Amino acid sequence: MKNYIYKRTMTGLLAVIIVLILNFFIIHLAPGDPIRILAGRDNPSEEMIIELQKKYGLDQPIYIQLVSYLKSTIKGDFGQSILYNEPVMNLIGHTMGPSLLLALTGAVLALVVGTGLGIYAAQHHGSRRDSFFSAIAYLFNSMPSFWLGLMFIMLFASWLNILPTSGMMDLRSNYTGLPxxxxxxxxxxxxxxxxxxxxxxxxxxxxxxxVLQVTSEDFVTTFRATGMSNKKIFNKYVLKNVLLPTVTVFGISLAYIVTGSALIETVFAWPGTGRLMLDAIMRRDYPLLMGIYLIMSISIAVMMVVTDIVYAFIDPRIRYK
Structure with missing residues (x-):
């Protein structure tokens, strides 16, 4: 197991480095000049543009920019944001907490509610309850997240006026403690x-x-024929098979937890990293984008290893060497 974790860690580290280099070239070769966006459209002076390019190192050849960026990244310096004129790590650090709060809470709720309802519907397969929950699931699966968010704002914030429309807190109130x-x-x-x-x-x-697939297997039929209760069969044999693919999907969703809720953050003006990423894309903020993508690639690599380890604990048949 230790050797497997070591190998996966090294593989993940190599993947992060490759993704970092690819992202650097893709972002820098994309249309749009961050300096001209920063300078504005009202006849900016060429002298100012040249000085800004020197300040952010964009006047150098792209391979020199890459080497310089890799050196500073190894030291833990992700550079200075062109848009906000602040260190990239400070910006990501300020928005990481709200993003984790929102995305992690939503992911855990979805995992618990979705898995619970799916098991319940499978145990009552063919019934009206199964049809009802399946129809609701298909309905929400077809809804764009931004549209659903806007509908909730219209209903609960605009019409009923019982919930706030946006933000993380009421900026006009100086709440402390429990309030x-x-x-x-x-x-x-x-x-x-x-x-x-x-x-x-x-x-x-x-x-x-x-659940439907596992309960139709021959070994489950054999257990039932021997008189074993359905509850014992489910808890001992079916549940573990249900958890394996669920853990995989949950692990992948956690890998994108930093930026996976960007649209939701934008709709509700939530001060998270996903919203920060969209702003950086629109303004071609190279250092900020590179920092966010680096954090994302690291989180993906870490979560893949964690998911495999959890697999081994859930199913004893899985053993990594």
Missing amino acids: YYADVLKHLILPVTTLSLIQVPTYFKLAQTT
Whole structure:
């Protein structure tokens, strides 16, 4: 197991380096000049543009820029944001907490609710309850996340006026302690609900299909013929088979947890990394984009290793050498 973790770690590290280099060239070769965007459209002086290019090192050949960026990245310096004129690590650090709060809460809720409903529907296969939950799952699976978020804003914020429309907290109130957390929770309800509802159908269908597939296997029929209770069969044999694909999907969703809820953050003006990434893309903020993509690639590599380790604990048949 230790050798496997070491090999996967080295493979993940190599993948991160390759992705970092590819992202560097793709971002820098994309149309658009961040310096001219920063300078504005109202007849910016060429002298100012040249000085800004020197400041951010964009006047150098691209291979020299790459070497310089790799050296600074190894030292933990992701550079200076062109758009915000702040260190990239500071910007990512300020937005990482809100993103993790939103995305992790939504992912866990989707996992629990979707898997639970999928198992329940499979155990009542062919019934009206199965048809009802399947129809609801298909309905939410067909909804774009930004549209669902806007509908929630119209219903609960504009019409009913019971929940805030945007932001993470009420900036006009100086809450501290318990009132502060209550205010954050109130602002969290709509974006988390939106994010979890669009993920629930994936876990629902996965759990439902897996339960139906496993319960139709010959070994389950044999256990039933010997008089073993359905509850014992499910808890001992079926549940582990349901968890394996669910853990895979959940691990992949956690790998993209930093930027996976970018649209939701934009709709609800949530101050997260996903929204920061979209702003960086629109303004061609090279250092900020590179920093966000680096964090994303590292999280993907880490979560793939963690998922494989969890696999081994869930199913004893899986042993890595």
